Amino acid sequence: MNAPIKIPTELEAEKAVLGGIFMEQDTLVYVIDMLAPSDFYDSKHKIIYKAMVDLSQSNKTVDPTTVLSYLDSSNQLEQAGGTIYITSLAEHVYSVDNIETYAELILDASFRRNAIEKFSSLSQEGYNTDISADDYLETVEKAIFDLQQNKRTTAFRKMNEVARRVLDETTKNATKNSEIIGLDTGFIGLNKITQGFQSGALIILAARPAMGKSAFALNLAYNVASLNKGGQARVAVFNLEMSDEQLVERMIAAKSQIKLKSIKSGKIQQSEWIRFNTAVNDLSELNIYFDDASDTSIASIRSKCRKLKSEDGLDMIVIDYLQLIASDKASSGASEFDKVTKISRSLKLLARELEVPVIALSQLSRSVEQREDKHPGMADLRSSGSIEQDADIVMFLYRDDYYNKASERKGEADLIVAKNRSGSTTEADGIPFMFQGEYQKFREKKED
8 A cells, every 4th residue: 555645844843943043043044044934834834934034134033022922913923823832832942053954954845845836737737738849848947947046055165175176176277288278269369368268157259240250159169179078079059040051061161161152052163072071071070069949048058958968968058149049938028138138147057057168149239330449348248138247258259341341451350358257358459360251260360
């Protein structure tokens, strides 16, 4: 005979926490950021704990007398069990030294109840045939992520623990023969500024349309995949504007030095076919994964990247571009500013969760076009939510010949590193590149 299903509760721990606070008010400090009234299962305990929190936040004494008075004045005394029950809690002998342990037991039971309730609802939603399997899976993934984000168990880390990790990481980096401690970007100037792309970093590559930011991002994806981990680094590329085939055509053009329009039309010269086939074969050896779904959301990006990391591994994510990421249902009525704010914050959390750099391309505001000096700056991001605050690195692409047809800098481009949380930035002129548009390739400009 199967045992009856029992709802996860920790009623004795709930009494122990309330009794401990009555015994020594200062113990509330240790649990007030861990526990919310809703974490208590017993409705009486929810009311009593909320009264304690309200009194504490009003800088009032928390003891049986003040709690009874508060509950009586708010007509909640009977719901809280009455005077006898509250007094009995205060008279129980509990060890205040263990109050955080009791709080963790309450929090664990609360988390389990919330998960059960959430997944019970999701199991019913699974019967709705109007929802596609992909949408349903995304909803389930989001529910799991939200539960993880809402779990309030993060604690302080002591100095010795953090210092030990810094020591270990510094010692490991000291044994390297290169200044690069992150992923090799394939560009000497960029490596020098960033020391390579670091895990957990959100990197913004921003420019006005037609500057070549998609080409630069693909160049970075190729370089990272081919130059790191013995050519086995794994890069996920999300492009919300172009198909996978269009992206690979561009990468073949850059690798083979065959004009993109020739590849697209099939008008490849006989002498170019060897280079074409060699480029296809070389690229086929790389671990670059493409997703060209035009309605991609943060939830689906997170779901696909988690799956890729768990099954094959993942070293970097490229998203082209940020403003095209679909909003979730909760943000459907929000302003564009608020939507982008939520997306950029979610991308930063994704980078930290998966411990990989995330490169997100971003459009700049039209204000660049309306001034004499067209060089982009941080101010051009400020209408785009909290990108500037969330990003660890902000890079801008600028081409003088795009704006000035008589420019003496034909084919030249500048990569301006305007923000680098862990290092230096470039001068206003940035890192000089040559942009070969017909091949969709950037190469560093050699000093004269």
